[in-house]
Amino acid sequence: VDSVSSSYISSDHLLTEHVAYEHREPRLEGVVTVRTTGRGLGRIFIYKHDRTSNPSHSVVARVIKGMDMVKLAKPGQMITFDVTPERIMLLGKFLVDARQEMEQRGIEAEVEGYEGEDAVVVKQEPGATMEILKAKKVRISSIPSNRLISVQLYHDLAPKSLDYFRHVTGLKEKPVGPLPVYFTYENTLLFKPEVEAVSYKELLPENKPTGPVPAGSIGISNQVSKKIGLVGIRLEEDKRYGPSGEKFEATNIIGRVLEPDKLRDVKEGETIYIREER
Numbered sequence: 001v002d003s004v005s006s007s008y009i010s011s012d013h014l015l016t017e018h019v020a021y022e023h024r025e026p027r028l029e030g031v032v033t034v035r036t037t038g039r040g041l042g043r044i045f046i047y048k049h050d051r052t053s054n055p056s057h058s059v060v061a062r063v064i065k066g067m068d069m070v071k072l073a074k075p076g077q078m079i080t081f082d083v084t085p086e087r088i089m090l091l092g093k094f095l096v097d098a099r100q101e102m103e104q105r106g107i108e109a110e111v112e113g114y115e116g117e118d119a120v121v122v123k124q125e126p127g128a129t130m131e132i133l134k135a136k137k138v139r140i141s142s143i144p145s146n147r148l149i150s151v152q153l154y155h156d157l158a159p160k161s162l163d164y165f166r167h168v169t170g171l172k173e174k175p176v177g178p179l180p181v182y183f184t185y186e187n188t189l190l191f192k193p194e195v196e197a198v199s200y201k202e203l204l205p206e207n208k209p210t211g212p213v214p215a216g217s218i219g220i221s222n223q224v225s226k227k228i229g230l231v232g233i234r235l236e237e238d239k240r241y242g243p244s245g246e247k248f249e250a251t252n253i254i255g256r257v258l259e260p261d262k263l264r265d266v267k268e269g270e271t272i273y274i275r276e277e278r
Contacts (some may be wrong), residue, residue: 001073007049007072014172016163016200017042023059027051030070032061046070058059088129088138091176095119108137118145122176123275143273146262148176150277151218152254158206161220161252163232164201168193171276179231180271187235187244189263191272198229198277209248212239216260217253219243225250235260 002012002190008031014034021036027047035043035058050070061083063070069078069079073120088105090098095111098121100196112121124132132138153162169177182192203222213219213234219242232244244250257263258277266272 001075001077001079001113001201004073004075007051008045008047009070010046011044012042014042014044015040017172019058021058023054024053024055024057026053027057028060030067031059032041033057033059042262059259079091085129085133088124088132089175090121090124090138090140091174092148093121094145095121095140098140102138106133110137110139111142111256112139113141113195114143119143120145120148122148122178125175131186142177147272149262149272149274150258151255151274152258152277153218154207154253158252158254159206160202161206161222161254163256164197164203164229165220165254167197167201168195168229168231169274170195171274176273176275178271178273181266181268182230184268185265189233189235189244189266190244191231193231205249206252207254208243208251209253211236211241213251213253214256216257217243218255218257219246219251219253221246222250229261233257233260233263235263 001009015183019034019036019042020157027033028050029047035041035045036058045057053225062153073079090101095115099109119142121140125139126132126135148261155162166172169179171177178194179191180194181189183190203220205222205224207250215234215236217234219232221244225246227244230244232242234243242248242253244251263272
C-alpha cells in the first residue's frame with residue numbers, strides 16, 4: 001500500500017508500466033482498477049467507497065472477501081491476495097512440474113527446447129492466465145537449469161536503476177527474465193535488453209562504486225555514459241571500471257550474480273535467463 005485516501009487505497013508497484021485500456025464500469029466498493037493513461041499510469045486502486053466510472057481506469061477485479069483489511073490498511077503495509085482464477089505462471093519451474101500442473105488443470109502444454117531431467121521453464125505463451133484458460137493450451141520453452149542464473153538485487157541502494165532493470169527484463173511481473181548477450185570481453189559480459197526504456201526511465205547516477213568492483217557485480221550505464229542503459233556483469237574484481245565497462249561515475253551497481261561460474265562459457269548472441277533470489 002503506497003497511498004490511502006477516504007475512497008481508495010493504491011499501489012505503485014507497476015507505476016509507469018504501460019497498460020492497455022479494456023473495461024469500464026462504475027468504481028464501486030471493492031472494485032480494483034488500473035490507471036491506463038495520464039499521471040499515475042500503472043497505479044493500482046482498490047475502492048473503499050463508490051465512485052463513478054473513469055475512462056482512464058480499467059476495471060480488472062472485485063474484492064469478494066476481506067474488505068475490512070482494505071479499509072484498515074495504512075501506507076507501507078502489505079496485503080496478501082488470494083486470486084481467482086489462480087494465476088498460471090510456469091516460469092522458473094522444472095518442466096516436469098509445469099507439465100503436471102497443466103495436466104491437472106486440463107490444459108495442453110506444447111514444449112519447445114530442452115527437455116532433459118533438469119529442464120526449467122523460461123517462457124510461456126500466452127502470458128496471461130485468462131488467455132490460457134480460454135484456449136486450454138499453452139506453449140512453453142525450457143532450458144537446462146545451469147543456464148538459469150540467480151541474482152541478488154540491491155533494493156535500498158539503487159531503487160531507480162532497479163525500476164529500469166525490472167522493466168526491461170520483465171521481472172516486475174514475472175519470476176524469470178531474459179538478458180541477451182551483446183558483447184563479451186576480458187571477463188566482462190554486456191547485455192542489451194530486448195525492451196527499450198531509456199527514453200522514459202530515469203537512470204541518474206546511483207550507488208556508484210567507490211572502490212574495487214567485486215566479481216559477480218551487475219551494473220547499468222547511467223546518464224553520464226553515452227551507452228546509457230547497457231547492462232554488464234563483471235566476472236572478476238576490477239579496480240578501474242564498472243561491470244558495463246564504464247568508469248565508476250557512469251556506473252550504477254544494482255546487484256550481484258550468485259553463481260558467476262555459470263557465465264564463464266556464455267557466447268555473444270546467446271540469451272541467459274535470470275531469477276531474483278530474495
